[in-house]
Amino acid sequence: MPDKYHIKAAATPGRFRRVGKFGSVDWREDCSRCTNCVKPRCIYDTYKKEAAYNRDPSTAVVPLYECRGCLSCVQGCTKGLLAIALNPEYLCMGDEYWKPDIMATTWNQADSGRIPVSGAGYRGRFHGPGFDGIWTDMSEIVRPTRDGIHGREYISTSVDIGHKPMRLSFTPDGKMVGEPSALIDLPIPLILDVPPWTIGGQALSKARLAAAKALKTLTVAPAAEVVGVPADQLAHLVPLVGSEGLGAAASILRQVRMVEFVDWSKALDLVAQAKAVNPGLICALRLPMQAYAADRILAASKAGVKVFHLCADLHGQEIGAEKPRHIKDAMREIHSRLVKEGMRDEVTLIVSGGIALAEHMAKAIICGADLVAVDTTLLVALGCRVCRGATGKTHEDHCAAEAGDLDTAYAAQRMVNLMAAWHSQLIEVLGAMGIREVRRLRGEVGRAIFMEDIEREAFGDLASK
Amino acid sequence: MISAGGEPQVTVERKVRPMPDRYRNALGKYSIGRSADCVGCGDCAKLCPEGVHVKPDGYTFSLRPRDHLCIGPECAKTDHYCVAKCTKKALSMARNPTVDAMGDPRWTSDLILSTWHMAETGHAPKAGLEHRTGESGGGFDRIGFNFPEKPAKVDPAKIDTGLDLNRRGDGRPQVHIDLPVYGGGMSFGSVSIHTILAKARTAAAWNIFTCTGEGGYHDRLKPYDDHVITQVATGLFGVREDTIQRVRIVEFKYAQGAKPGLGGHLLGDKNTPAVARMREAVAGNALFSPFPFHSVYSVEDHKKHLDWIKEVNPRTLVSVKVSTPTDVDMVAVGSYYAGAHIIHLDGSYGGTGAAPDIAKKNIAMPLEYAIAKVHKFLVAEGIRDSVTLIVSGGARTAWDVMKAIALGADGVVIGTAEMVALGCVRCACCESGRGCPRGIASTDPELMMLMSLDWATQRLINLMSAWREQMVEILVKLGIPSTRELRGRSDVLYYAKEAQ
Numbered sequence: 001m002p003d004k005y006h007i008k009a010a011a012t013p014g015r016f017r018r019v020g021k022f023g024s025v026d027w028r029e030d031c032s033r034c035t036n037c038v039k040p041r042c043i044y045d046t047y048k049k050e051a052a053y054n055r056d057p058s059t060a061v062v063p064l065y066e067c068r069g070c071l072s073c074v075q076g077c078t079k080g081l082l083a084i085a086l087n088p089e090y091l092c093m094g095d096e097y098w099k100p101d102i103m104a105t106t107w108n109q110a111d112s113g114r115i116p117v118s119g120a121g122y123r124g125r126f127h128g129p130g131f132d133g134i135w136t137d138m139s140e141i142v143r144p145t146r147d148g149i150h151g152r153e154y155i156s157t158s159v160d161i162g163h164k165p166m167r168l169s170f171t172p173d174g175k176m177v178g179e180p181s182a183l184i185d186l187p188i189p190l191i192l193d194v195p196p197w198t199i200g201g202q203a204l205s206k207a208r209l210a211a212a213k214a215l216k217t218l219t220v221a222p223a224a225e226v227v228g229v230p231a232d233q234l235a236h237l238v239p240l241v242g243s244e245g246l247g248a249a250a251s252i253l254r255q256v257r258m259v260e261f262v263d264w265s266k267a268l269d270l271v272a273q274a275k276a277v278n279p280g281l282i283c284a285l286r287l288p289m290q291a292y293a294a295d296r297i298l299a300a301s302k303a304g305v306k307v308f309h310l311c312a313d314l315h316g317q318e319i320g321a322e323k324p325r326h327i328k329d330a331m332r333e334i335h336s337r338l339v340k341e342g343m344r345d346e347v348t349l350i351v352s353g354g355i356a357l358a359e360h361m362a363k364a365i366i367c368g369a370d371l372v373a374v375d376t377t378l379l380v381a382l383g384c385r386v387c388r389g390a391t392g393k394t395h396e397d398h399c400a401a402e403a404g405d406l407d408t409a410y411a412a413q414r415m416v417n418l419m420a421a422w423h424s425q426l427i428e429v430l431g432a433m434g435i436r437e438v439r440r441l442r443g444e445v446g447r448a449i450f451m452e453d454i455e456r457e458a459f460g461d462l463a464s465k
Numbered sequence: 466m467i468s469a470g471g472e473p474q475v476t477v478e479r480k481v482r483p484m485p486d487r488y489r490n491a492l493g494k495y496s497i498g499r500s501a502d503c504v505g506c507g508d509c510a511k512l513c514p515e516g517v518h519v520k521p522d523g524y525t526f527s528l529r530p531r532d533h534l535c536i537g538p539e540c541a542k543t544d545h546y547c548v549a550k551c552t553k554k555a556l557s558m559a560r561n562p563t564v565d566a567m568g569d570p571r572w573t574s575d576l577i578l579s580t581w582h583m584a585e586t587g588h589a590p591k592a593g594l595e596h597r598t599g600e601s602g603g604g605f606d607r608i609g610f611n612f613p614e615k616p617a618k619v620d621p622a623k624i625d626t627g628l629d630l631n632r633r634g635d636g637r638p639q640v641h642i643d644l645p646v647y648g649g650g651m652s653f654g655s656v657s658i659h660t661i662l663a664k665a666r667t668a669a670a671w672n673i674f675t676c677t678g679e680g681g682y683h684d685r686l687k688p689y690d691d692h693v694i695t696q697v698a699t700g701l702f703g704v705r706e707d708t709i710q711r712v713r714i715v716e717f718k719y720a721q722g723a724k725p726g727l728g729g730h731l732l733g734d735k736n737t738p739a740v741a742r743m744r745e746a747v748a749g750n751a752l753f754s755p756f757p758f759h760s761v762y763s764v765e766d767h768k769k770h771l772d773w774i775k776e777v778n779p780r781t782l783v784s785v786k787v788s789t790p791t792d793v794d795m796v797a798v799g800s801y802y803a804g805a806h807i808i809h810l811d812g813s814y815g816g817t818g819a820a821p822d823i824a825k826k827n828i829a830m831p832l833e834y835a836i837a838k839v840h841k842f843l844v845a846e847g848i849r850d851s852v853t854l855i856v857s858g859g860a861r862t863a864w865d866v867m868k869a870i871a872l873g874a875d876g877v878v879i880g881t882a883e884m885v886a887l888g889c890v891r892c893a894c895c896e897s898g899r900g901c902p903r904g905i906a907s908t909d910p911e912l913m914m915l916m917s918l919d920w921a922t923q924r925l926i927n928l929m930s931a932w933r934e935q936m937v938e939i940l941v942k943l944g945i946p947s948t949r950e951l952r953g954r955s956d957v958l959y960y961a962k963e964a965q
Contacts, residue, residue, distance in 0.1 A: 022566055043902045043912070070892040070902040074563055075488030080529065084566045105822065115823070117730075119895025119906065121723050121816040121858070121881060122825040123569035126603025135813065138726030138829045139757070140790045141719055141767050141799060359827045425823045432726025432756075432828050449791055449830045458837035462960040463611060 004154060005187040007215060007420035009113020012413045016383030018107065020065025021090045021100070024073070025083040038076040044068055097315040098376070098386040102356050106418060110381035113417035115424045130316055130326035130354070131363045133451035139434035155430050156437035157423060159189045159371045161258065161348045162282050163306035182280040184218070184257050186371065188423055189438050190361060192219035192415070193352045193373035194240065196314060199384060199399055200406025207411035208378065212236040214416045220260055220309075220373065223249045231255065240286070241270060250277070258282040260309055264296065268303055284309050288319040289330055289353065294337040301338075301347050309350040310334070310369075314376060314386075316354020327351055328367050335368025335443050344443070356380075358425035368443045374419075381418045382411055468690030469780065470711025475688040477670040477922070481587030481930045484923040486533070487888060487916060491585075493533030494578055494593060496561045497547075503527070503555040509547045518547060532561070533578070536593035567890050570601045571814065576861055577885055583931035584886035584924035589863075597864040604814075604833040605865045607961040608872075616944030624937045625947035628876050630714070630853050631782055631806050638780055640713050642876070644933060645948045646866055647673040649857050649880035650696045650718065650786075652680025654731050654740035654752075655818035655895070656884075656906045657913035661686065663921030664883060668692035670922075671929050676716060676878075679729065679754060681743040682708040694784065697774070700729060700754030702744040709777045716784040716809065717770060719757060722858035723817035725788035725829040729754035730819055732897050737908045768803035775804065782806040784855070789813055789835040794842035797854075801843070807853045809878065810835050815858025816881040818906055819896030832859040833872065840873020840953055849953075863935035873953045886928040887921050 024046075039047035046066045067084065074082045093100040101124075105116050127133050162183035169177040192208045192215075200207075205225045212219035213236045220238045221229075227248050229237055237256050239249035243263035246253070253259070259274055259281060261267045271283040284307035285300055287293050297308050310331075311319070318324035325333075331351060338344040351364050352373035361372050376386065384399075430438060433447055441447075466474040485491065497517060505526040509518040515534045520527040535558065540546045548556045568574035579596030583589060589596050598606045630640040648664045655678065662685055664675040669692045676694040677686065681703020686693050695708045698718040709715055720726065731740070731752040741748035761767050771783050784807035785800040787793070797808045812832020817825070836856050843849040857878035860866050866877045885891070887905045900907030904915030936948060945951050 025562070043899055068892050068894045068902070069566055069890070070894060071492065071563065071567060071890050072488075072902050075486070075490045075492060077490065080490040083561075083563045085562045086566050115821050117819055117821050117896055118825075118893040119818050119820075119901075120889075120891050120893040121571070122814045123571055123891065123893065124601075124826060125570045126601040126606065126814075126831065128602075134827075135830050136828050137791045138720070138788060140725075140787050140793070140796045141757070141761060141764065357823075359823050362827075425821065428727060428821055428823055429828065432824065434726075447791070449834075454830060454834045454838075458834040459608075459960045462608070462955055462958050465609065465611075465959040465961050 009420040109421035110414040113420035137447040138432040189371035193375040203406040210412035211415035312353030331367040358422035491533035497530035497532040587927035645876035648675035650676035650678035652678030665689035667925035720788035722811035722815035724820035728756040764799040812858030863932035
């Protein structure tokens with residue numbers, strides 16, 4: 001058995017100003033300074049920390065986000081002077097997809113690398129669009145489960161990128177026909193993608209690369225950013241080649257393992273050029289998630305390209321469509337088409353855009369992806385609040401992440417921590433389903449519950465109103 | 466009365482008594498302000514039928530308004546609206562901003578506050594609070610009752626909310642409960658002994674049940690043996706022949722809805738010396754319950770499990786608690802053929818003392834779907850009347866209970882609603898450190914004393930009384946004389962279209 005994949009998380013508190021969910025309102029002018037004050041009794045010491053902060057501003061305390069909203073102080077104050085309110089700044093973060101709770105949980109995971117655990121039951125909406133309309137299955141009594149998270153059983157999260165021929169062919173004298181299959185074996189079903197906007201300039205690319213190396217995965221980077229990358233990190237780099245041709249990437253084609261091509265019209269020519277330099281190179285075609293994506297994948301696959309990176313928008317929606325579908329629906333269609341054509345096992349599908357939580361990774365794979373690429377969430381790990389302005393870019397003048405002087409090691413460790421937490425959560429999902437490797441999760445829609453189907457089955461006979 | 470365990474059983478009176486909030490400032494949806502213009506005339510105290518204003522004899526001014534009793538703007542339509550009637554214009558009413566900071570779409574602040582109201586008074590709130598549904602946008606929150614315009618006449622005093630739990634006809638004793646509701650398993654360790662005992666005392670008062678959870682059988686539960694279910698879970702903490710033999714129902718917990726397919730996990734901080742003693746473990750160490758039972762990988766294995774319990778206690782009924790996978794209907798049928806008297810489905814939105822967030826939201830199907838699916842399948846298999854279907858994990862109100870029954874359940878197990886009645890605000894901090902800051906889900910010696918046993922017991926007794934009143938109200942409106950006859954009557958339900 002290979003060594004167990006382990007991601008080394010390390011506590012890395014955020015260096016940005018954290019926005020908390022709750023704020024306390026204290027009508028101090030009516031305070032009688034009684035001896036029964038509730039503030040020293042806060043079991044989270046929120047008020048004590050606040051007092052320490054007031055005495056010494058250099059104290060590293062951000063009181064706003066320490067409050068857990070238990071309301072004990074509100075209900076206990078002798079004169080009823082305390083109130084807790086939702087922090088309007090918290091509510092303003094993100095948008096309808098990148099919700100404030102996603103920011104908060106991402107920050108916590110990037111701090112420590114730990115799985116978010118809490119008491120009480122689920123507290124959100126019953127279901128929602130996109131991934132929120134899927135529940136994953138679990139095993140009960142008659143199927144074995146896998147205890148992966150506590151280390152008693154090994155659950156593999158490895159995936160392969162590359163051409164996987166359905167069979168090998170040999171000449172009459174026993175020689176194999178064609179080149180042996182080149183595969184990249186990743187121990188985690190995700191790669192790091194180029195975020196839709198940047199913070200921290202070049203430092204962000206360097207941090208992604210360092211994180212990819214630590215995670216033993218890959219990161220995509222524009223060709224312009226590949227110059228000067230240390231040789232020991234090139235194996236984790238995927239240059240992004242546009243219509244201008246190989247350009248700066250040409251010099252490192254022998255060292256990298258994979259390249260992504262953006263321009264559909266020139267892709268096959270560029271693939272040929274790249275393969276001429278490095279025959280073992282994995283060449284991927286990067287496509288926008290659009291209605292014709294399945295057709296293009298089939299066409300390109302028949303022409304020899306076997307790896308595809310489908311990019312949805314920030315919200316996981318198809319790009320440019322009048323009625324865009326979510327990744328969940330688009331991936332299911334593409335996966336099914338490939339299955340029908342008998343080509344699914346030959347190609348690798350990477351999907352990105354709107355992958356905001358660990359559950360999205362698992363659900364995208366259930367819908368048919370082999371692995372995902374994460375982008376925006378890497379920025380969120382560094383404090384980004386997805387506060388894109390009308391220009392479609394972050395407010396550079398007052399970026400909350402304060403990433404102008406981004407520290408590469410700090411940023412990389414926060415990315416690693418976040419992915420460590422995601423990896424553990426993926427194992428939770430796989431363990432509950434009794435699946436021993438993530439490869440077997442791909443397209444396993446029978447081990448998921450889709451809202452549309454179960455509503456019809458369970459409530460189809462109820463009167464409608 | 467002596468239990469099977471040889472223990473004299475305690476009787477608890479089933480009587481509603483007012484039991485106000487245990488905190489100094491009860492929270493209300495609305496805040497009543499009284500300015501310095503108040504002259505202490507006391508007219509408001511005479512005017513308000515809700516008891517918001519109180520001016521005791523001999524006092525110059527009224528007490529601070531008990532604004533949690535205020536019914537809000539609806540009062541403006543009445544002739545006793547204090548804000549309008551105050552001659553000095555000294556009173557004002559506004560929404561309390563703190564209530565916006567509590568609750569969530571499943572348990573809205575209205576649901577929390579109305580549950581507190583029921584636990585305080587024993588009755589549903591008359592106005593001002595939505596006490597029937599939440600705002601989750603699905604499941605019970607979109608299911609409603611189609612009340613007929615002219616229902617059959619039913620005498621509310623004769624409505625039967627009882628339930629027989631043994632339908633197998635296998636010679637084991639019948640167990641009857643007076644409500645189609647009982648308390649779910651909560652282990653000592655995850656909650657305080659006061660919480661456990663309050664649940665047990667309420668079960669004794671209402672002739673229903675509570676469940677040990679998997680933390681073992683506390684000695685102080687023995688006076689309530691006849692209303693306690695011993696849970697056998699994968700960790701087998703505190704499971705002994707004695708604890709199986711002294712009860713009328715034993716429950717196998719295969720899975721828990723909030724973390725289906727995953728084991729239990731008591732964090733080290735909550736494993737205090739008292740908890741460790743009961744669990745026969747080392748204090749301070751995190752305690753894991755594996756998933757699944759490693760002795761059960763088939764229905765045949767499952768049957769051996771049930772046979773083991775039946776052999777140890779020839780008079781007990783056996784309940785099988787499972788979660789809600791895609792093939793939950795097959796699991797239910799398998800459990801029936803393995804010999805279960807009660808199939809207990811625990812939906813994925815149920816409560817927990819600690820669970821990964823990813824599991825709570827994403828793994829296994831919500832309860833509402835599972836009830837309908839399993840009920841239909843059991844009917845099709847021709848075994849529906851031979852097994853009792855109990856459901857849990859998402860029933861928050863008496864209305865949810867009745868909807869679950871109309872979808873096909875025989876009865877409902879509750880947990881979070883009880884915790885809310887005891888003062889839980891759903892802050893989700895039960896899982897670590899000293900535990901619940903409000904002393905409900907904590908074994909911390911200081912925090913657990915925030916709540917007395919008498920107070921907690923009465924709050925739960927009141928809640929059950931308020932729920933029964935609402936069950937009767939629903940049955941009267943439907944013209945159905947018993948909850949038993951409501952079972953599977955999905956024709957009285959509608960499913961609202963999704964709000965755009």
